[in-house]
Amino acid sequence: MSQAIETARTYLKPHKKLPTVWCGGCGLGVIMSSLLRVISKMEIPKNDIATVSGIGCTGRMPTYVDSNTLHTTHGRALAFATGVKLANPKLTVITAMGDGDALAIGGNHFIHACRRNIDITAIVANNCIYGMTGGQYSPTTPHGKRGTTAPYGNVEHEFDASALAAGAGASFVARTSVYHVRELDKMLEQAIRHRGFSVVEVMSNCYTSYGRLNKYKSPVDMFRWMKESSVTLREAERMSPEELEGKFTRGVFVENYMPEFIEVYDNLAERLTSDSTTVATQLRETVERYERLGDRLKAVG
Amino acid sequence: MSAKRNKDIKVLQGNEACAIGAVAAGVNFFAGYPITPSSEVAEFMARHLPLIGGRFIQMEDEIASIAAIIGASIAGSRSMTATSGPGFSLMQENLGLACLAEIPCVVVNVMRAGPSTGLPTQPAQADVMQTRWGTHGDHAIIALAPSTVLECIELTVCCVSLAEKYRTPTVLLLDEVIGHMRESVTLPPPGSYHCESRGTPGADLDDYCPAACEGDTVAPLGHFGGPHRFHVTGLTHDKHGFPTMVPDEVDQKIHWIVDKIESRADELAMNDEFMTDDCDVLLFAYGSTARVAKASVRQLREQGIKAGLLRVKTIWPFSGKRLHELAPQLRGIVVPEMNMGQLVLEVERTIGGGVPVRRLGRVDGRLFTPDQITDFVTEELSA
Numbered sequence: 253m254s255q256a257i258e259t260a261r262t263y264l265k266p267h268k269k270l271p272t273v274w275c276g277g278c279g280l281g282v283i284m285s286s287l288l289r290v291i292s293k294m295e296i297p298k299n300d301i302a303t304v305s306g307i308g309c310t311g312r313m314p315t316y317v318d319s320n321t322l323h324t325t326h327g328r329a330l331a332f333a334t335g336v337k338l339a340n341p342k343l344t345v346i347t348a349m350g351d352g353d354a355l356a357i358g359g360n361h362f363i364h365a366c367r368r369n370i371d372i373t374a375i376v377a378n379n380c381i382y383g384m385t386g387g388q389y390s391p392t393t394p395h396g397k398r399g400t401t402a403p404y405g406n407v408e409h410e411f412d413a414s415a416l417a418a419g420a421g422a423s424f425v426a427r428t429s430v431y432h433v434r435e436l437d438k439m440l441e442q443a444i445r446h447r448g449f450s451v452v453e454v455m456s457n458c459y460t461s462y463g464r465l466n467k468y469k470s471p472v473d474m475f476r477w478m479k480e481s482s483v484t485l486r487e488a489e490r491m492s493p494e495e496l497e498g499k500f501t502r503g504v505f506v507e508n509y510m511p512e513f514i515e516v517y518d519n520l521a522e523r524l525t526s527d528s529t530t531v532a533t534q535l536r537e538t539v540e541r542y543e544r545l546g547d548r549l550k551a552v553g
Numbered sequence: 554m555s556a557k558r559n560k561d562i563k564v565l566q567g568n569e570a571c572a573i574g575a576v577a578a579g580v581n582f583f584a585g586y587p588i589t590p591s592s593e594v595a596e597f598m599a600r601h602l603p604l605i606g607g608r609f610i611q612m613e614d615e616i617a618s619i620a621a622i623i624g625a626s627i628a629g630s631r632s633m634t635a636t637s638g639p640g641f642s643l644m645q646e647n648l649g650l651a652c653l654a655e656i657p658c659v660v661v662n663v664m665r666a667g668p669s670t671g672l673p674t675q676p677a678q679a680d681v682m683q684t685r686w687g688t689h690g691d692h693a694i695i696a697l698a699p700s701t702v703l704e705c706i707e708l709t710v711c712c713v714s715l716a717e718k719y720r721t722p723t724v725l726l727l728d729e730v731i732g733h734m735r736e737s738v739t740l741p742p743p744g745s746y747h748c749e750s751r752g753t754p755g756a757d758l759d760d761y762c763p764a765a766c767e768g769d770t771v772a773p774l775g776h777f778g779g780p781h782r783f784h785v786t787g788l789t790h791d792k793h794g795f796p797t798m799v800p801d802e803v804d805q806k807i808h809w810i811v812d813k814i815e816s817r818a819d820e821l822a823m824n825d826e827f828m829t830d831d832c833d834v835l836l837f838a839y840g841s842t843a844r845v846a847k848a849s850v851r852q853l854r855e856q857g858i859k860a861g862l863l864r865v866k867t868i869w870p871f872s873g874k875r876l877h878e879l880a881p882q883l884r885g886i887v888v889p890e891m892n893m894g895q896l897v898l899e900v901e902r903t904i905g906g907g908v909p910v911r912r913l914g915r916v917d918g919r920l921f922t923p924d925q926i927t928d929f930v931t932e933e934l935s936a
Contacts, residue, residue: 265784267793302628302777315784315795320777322627323786324620325646331617335624335632338608339582340778343628361620364613514608521603 256285263288263298265318273312277463277471279430279456283377284313286433287346290440291319302343304333306358309384309458310350310377327358330365333372341514344444345371351378351392355411359391366420369448370513375440376413376451379458387461394498398465417451418506424450425506430457431478432502439504448512455482455500561740567705567732568635571661571725572597574709575633578748580659581607582630584621586614586640589673590729591663594635615640619647622658627785629776631713635661637729638680639670642687648722649688650787652810654794655764657716657751657774659709661725663732664840666891666918675918676729678840681895684724685869691807693814695821696724696869698839699731703738708866710746715821718749719813720771726868728891730841730920754781762792766809815870822872825864828854832861834930835879835886837900839865841920842889848923853930860930868896873903880908885933889913889926909933 264270274280291301301319305311307326314321320343324332329347337345354362354376365372381399382388389399389406392413396405414427424446426439436454443450457463457474468474485503488496565573572594575583583598585591595611602609607630612618615636622632636644641662651658664680666672680687684696695715697708705727712723752773754761761781765772775781788796789803797803814821827847829835834853838846843864853860863875876886886908888897894912901910913929915921 267795299780299782300778304624315786318782320782321784322624322777323784323788325650325787328616328620328647331612331620332624334610334612334617335582335584335621335626335630336628336777337624338610338621339625339628339630339632340776343778360613361617364617517603517608521606525604 259288259292260285263291263318264316270316272316274309275460277457277459278309279379279454279458280309280313280377282430282433283348283375283436283454283456284316286436286440287317287348287375289437290444294441294444296344300343302333302336302345304329304336304345304347306349306353307384308350308353308382310348311353313348327353327356328361329353330358330361330372330374334365334368334370337370337372338514341371346373346375346444348375348377350383351376351380351413352382352390355391355413355416363416363420365449366417366422366451368513369421369423369510371447371449373440373443373446373450373452376453377456378413378453379456379462380410381458381462383458383461387465399462400465413453414451414505417453422451422506423448423508423510424504425453426451426504427453427455427500428502429455429478429482431475432482435502442504442507446507448510563738563740564735565702565738566593566735567699567702567727568593568663569597570702570705570738571635571709571727571732572601574706575659575713576601576605577706578631578710578713580631580633580713581605582622582625582632583607583609583634584612584618584625584632585634586612586618586636588615588637588640590665590732591635591637591640591661593732594661594663598633615643616646619644619651619658619660623647623651623656626656626658627777629778631657631717633659633661633713635663637663637665637673638667638677641680641683645683645687648694649690649692651722652688652692652694653690653787653789653806654785655720655771655774655810656722656785657720658722659712659716659725660722661709661727663727663729665729666916672918674729676841676891676920677916677918678726678728678842678891679895679916680726681868681890681892684726691811693721693811694724694869695719695721695814695867696726697823697866698726698868699866700825700840700843700864702731702734702736703741704866705731706738707741707746710748711823714746714748717751718771720751720774721814724869726840728840734841764790764794764806765792766806767792771813818870818872819874821867821870822874823866824875825866827862827864829861829863829879831882832859833882833884834858834860834934835883836860836862836926836930837865837876837886837888837897838862838890839868839896842891845921845923846889846926849926849930852923852927856927856931858930858934871896871899871903873899876900876903880904883908886910887913887926887930887933889915889921889929891915891921
């Protein structure tokens, strides 16, 4: 317990007033505390971390984490994070997004971030609902479940966020839930250590918006659902599609070594600037001409 | 002309010149999405940035492009993107974030005819008001419009400098003609320009206020990975950068982001004048239209009409100072624009009915001709 308090004291912003904006029984606190434990365990200096988010309940996470923090517009966390990482690759860049943020309004940024393989860790807190705006159905609300904009049950079918990430080419994809906290810690650490784009989908619970609309009696009921409705990859392998109906699989789905974007880019830049036989020479001369113009400016700047 | 001097003369395209200006001003990060007629800027940056230690990335859309340059700026880069009308529309959301969070970055908008997809390869000046008011909420913006290829270099440097100095997004408003035009450029002599930087936060690591908004000084901006840890948000925030709903703090913030730019309108105004000393008819123009207007001034003078040209390079913030100074000698002002009347609204507002202001719009995707402007002026005078 004292360990937990110590971690909180070190990695929560000192002048940020608590409690958080999150409702009692919300899973987001579990995800944030897991993140803090992992950062602490990995001993990453706080100044070397950039936590980036979009909009929604999950979007508020950077407000509390004591690192460099960037709270952006709805769905755009990964696009901002891309710029942050490219401008300063030494930073450990972590994005926290909800399901609506990452997969609806930010869906395009999400798949392209997966494809590019820039060394960013994307946490997708999936509570199957738009919580902050009051419970509208999201891209992960299961078919038939209720939201305030799906009052008779969701007509649409949901995304499998992990399958989407894997399909789009993410080099690390894992899923667990806020009930499986030790597993969450382990996966987050693996994801942050992974050199490339990593996605950790965390099944979470929004009792206030999703739970009450879908006949869960309490937040505890929702944690019980996560415990009982999830199966590990190994268990899933032995189950038929019928048995897997309505359940979600936990585990590391993808862990590939793929060349990381900045690594490839910088190697290319080095080759270009050291190569004296190809088109690079010509380009370099052009650049030098313009740099002389730059020097003139810098001389007075 | 000596051989040494010849080396400084180059034939450049406007978009290319703009990219050269950016590199010269230290821009080391570019994110963009292909769009006509601005793609040459991205192509130049893609070729050159890896050679000078910078980085280029082509994002999935314009929303992501501006997001990436804001992110890169926060992490310490000088960053830029380039686009045209439809892409500029998509950028409005995050342009607002950069205004509120006070993040320096440069957006080049090579204006083409709209609305919607419009005429992708034809010029317009139809994004003047979108530049000023496109993103939601009260804010201010700095926008510059070059008329020559050399000015594409100069004003890009200015855009970088002003973005850094005032911690604000700046917009370089080219039109398709200026962006794609090639003309000879004499590279400026040393010491021609000055490029500011965003400053360095003080040594006190615990009480860094990245969003301070008091007095006259824009707070220096640290960078992610530097000695100061800080929070950046698109929510209205207090001086530490944390969300606030306290009415006094909110009010102060909004006034700050507007006033820091609007109160400096006269200081930021860059104009160029042609035959205004004794003119009684003033052509007020910018961008490629101003080049045509200059020819019209000559034609009108030949007809014995004392015409002059006030060409504004600073579009936003709009300064009425020079108009006020010239007004007493004028019997009319004509504002030709490749739109249905945008910057003319500011001219009318400034003049306030004292001198007749006439709009001359063109929205058929073609440039004005000198005759068109000249004829309009003579018709108005005889009316």
